[in-house]
Amino acid sequence: MKYVDEYRDGKLARAIADTIAREADPGKTYRFMEFCGGHTHAISRYGLEDLLPKNVRMIHGPGCPVCVLPIGRIDEAIELAKRPEVTLLTYADLMRVPGSKGTSLIKAKAAGSDIRMIYSTLDAVRIAEENPDRQVVFFAIGFETTTPPTAMAVKLAAKKGLENFSIFCNHVLTPSAIRAILEAPKTGKLPPVAIQGFIGPAHVSVVIGSKPYLPFVEEFGQRIVVSGFEPLDVMQSILMLVRQLNEGRAEVETQYIRAVTPEGNVQAQRLCDEVFDLRDTFEWRGLGSIERSALKLRDEWAKFDAEKRFAVKRIEASDNPACECGTILIGAKQPADCKLFGTVCTPETPMGSCMVSSEGACAAHWTYGRFRDKARREEAGRKAS
């Protein structure tokens, strides 16, 4: 397939792998975090771990919107959907995410709530238009990539004069989460992790540009390489991070130059500014409350805000105490380190956030990588004896 196969060329990948192996200093350990679930997925799906030398370690970050959505928000969405007048629209990967007390949207649907899966926010507006007697609520989640389509849906609904359309807004911001991880040693809110560089987001950066990452270089001396989601992109970005480290550089670089500019998509940014405002604080599953890390509808668009229209009550719900998602999401532990992994927590019956979306660190490891665990355990056993 043209424009895809080029970025999945096995020979080229092995050539880059050879270069990484040659240039990585065997006396050093390289610890890089790929922030996005899209990168986690590519690394697991293509088995990139097997192509990297042992001293280059990838840490899976929290950039999976389904994973960081707190359980309470799922409960709130289920409560919304229980209202007889409401049709709740959602992207498919939210359907199975467990709320508290073993509930989920797919179970709520089976119990009679009108919950429908959609593929585009335009479908959401169309469904509202076609069903004037229903209150149509779009369960909006995602990082900066999915925010502009939500903003567009709100503006379109306003233009069409729809009185029965609203948004249950859960859009979150990437730079705020990166900052929370980097500030962990100082704030003590999260366990500190030694990270020497980030594989920066692909699609998010198309929207926000590469400039928002500059403060992480200036304040924390970090390295960021903004990378495409294709496996060759990831390999090349890892090489770029290895080189920055070897040469003593700390910079924002862009590997994904075919789509990312320093300024990003200014038109999309303006659209989002027009419709959304910062929340003072927002709860992230696994990361806790992070200030100024999420969006809400501006007051002038308040009539499209489902939280206001239906006076949604906050529901506080906490994760299973044995769940290690918090430490896994920031890379302090690996999925197989969690006692629940693969026993009570699997993609069919996820307990923690990292298992719910295919982009989550635990789900990716379960789906693609868990065959390595036995050998790893045996090796650890040999070392211990």
Added chain:
Amino acid sequence: MSETAPRLRARKLDMKTGRVDLSHGSGGRASSQLVADLFRDAFANEFLDQGNDQATFPVPTGGRMVMTTDGHVVTPLFFPGGDIGSLAVHGTVNDVVVGGAKPLHLSASFIIEEGFPLADLKRIADSMGRAAREAGVTIVTGDTKVVERGKADGVFISTAAIGVCWEGVEVSGDRARPGDKVILSGSIGDHGVAIMSSRENLEFETAILSDSAALHGLVEAMIGAGAPHLKLMRDPTRGGLAATLNEVAHQSKVGIRIEEDAVPVKPEVQAACEFLGLDPLNVANEGKLVAVVAAEGAEAILAAMRAHPLGREAAIIGEVIEDDQYFVQMTTSFGGGRIVDWLSGEQLPRIC
């Protein structure tokens, strides 16, 4: 009633307040649990315990027969390359064929929604008749029920079939052994992509047709080329190649390793999967089969398959290995390793 996915260790079905949800129809672990914990306990017998897509049983007067049944709820009813009628014949015939038996007779039961156009029903019946004649089977008994508008969606068709086992053929899901070769009869994902391309809320243009076809001729060719070497056959329908290989691994208590580059995928299917976020390994087929064969018979069987119109793209995609965790592993085109797992949850309801 063939699902062999491992039972979940932790959560049991909640028989008091639980409800059936769409994931119970996905062909993955949730379906498997429903069958194992609810139906298998209620029906308990040795034939169900065979865990295959069909039951094989001795006939009192001599010989062995195979019986199978399949419900069809596909939407839309007419799709590129087929319709619910041809599918209802092919799906059930193929379950008999991969059980190592020559299909003989079919039954067909129709649940029809009030208001359904007679012209459409005739089109479906004609298509079923044609598919049956081509597959060399007769539809010998049937039933029709009509339900009020809104209580069904157009028409649902259940078919059952019986067949007589071919002599000298001994196939079962538990017969794969390390060293055996895994053969796939052609490109994967065609049926699933053809259905998706014609779904109302997805509609995209593609030249892909469903691969829906009866596999009796292909299997006869394989038997002719090396019956003693044929260990097992499966048609990778709902859940795709990934689900089938995992079922085989668990039933035979072995591992399987396949090569990504050896698995044929049409560029159009790859492209559609790309923008829908799907893996072709999980997408349904209706005219393909997977065979596990002894290594010494592999080349002869492969050659016979390639000489048949439905096996032109047949390929050895991997082999059976020892693995006490029964993983299906794949060497990616990058040279890295990964698991090929059952898909969690529902990819697309009502694919067949």
